[in-house]
Amino acid sequence: MVSFDPTADFFQIFALDRGYALDRDALERRYLELASAVHPDRFVGAPAGERRLAMERSSALNEAYRALRDPVRRAEYLVKLGGVDLDSSDPETGAPRPTQAFLIEMIELREQLEEARGDDDAVDELRDAIETRADGALDDAIAALGRGETPAAARALVVHRYLRRFLEEVDGDD
Amino acid sequence: MAYSDKVIDHYEQPRNVGSLDKNDDTVGTGIVGAPACGDVMKLQIKVEDGVIKDAKFKTYGCGSAIASSSLVTEWVKGMNLEDAEKIQNSQIAEELSLPPVKIHCSVLAEDAIKAAIKDYRKKHGGGDEA
């Protein structure tokens, strides 16, 4: 039986080195091995407790796999391992607050978007510009992670989240 | 996500959406954001003789954040600054019956009114208290 420790961090689960750069093939291979080892189908006839355990392991495994495979989630997860949880608003360990100037800009972007509505070229231009910035923010985060600078990576990822949120609005109907 | 009737009411008919002139001396502006989701909120107050005469907001975020800011603008009109400053997110969350995962949306509205008051005071030499 392949060993699977659900309390290990996501990189340990897949026996990968912790870091942004990822051996994708190894991840895929390891995932398939583990997925078949913990697959609930293997436990159909097993006692209820074991079946539940298999179920939990299987979903923990899928969660770990999805988090590592996604470039943004992988970066966010590394920041979390570094002690900053971007989903929390705790002033010590939660997402760092962006600058006031940045927030003002986020409001102004919405106003620009409202004005641009109806003019497809103008909307496209705005989207392109912000997509470029969002990609840049992710690159900054990756670079900071490479230097082991969790706080800088966290700040860049927060910027990335705000920009992503704006892009969702560009393409949503609100 | 099941929203309460009050959230839906404020969401569908938000009160006081809009902007005040941020350069006007009698206007205080608060701009805040929720990093976890990337939502942003602008809340402005117009003050005369220490009393909030008008309040406007623009919220780019979820329904609960829109409802929270709409509710706060309704509440603060006619309040003096000291009372408006005491508004707690828990009161907002209770009034709107927000579920625990949406508490941060009401926090955003509390932060916004506090930031607007602070901005107003700053314009009037009130210094920068925490």
Ligand code: FES
């Ligand atoms: S989900 Fe972000 S403010 Fe409500």
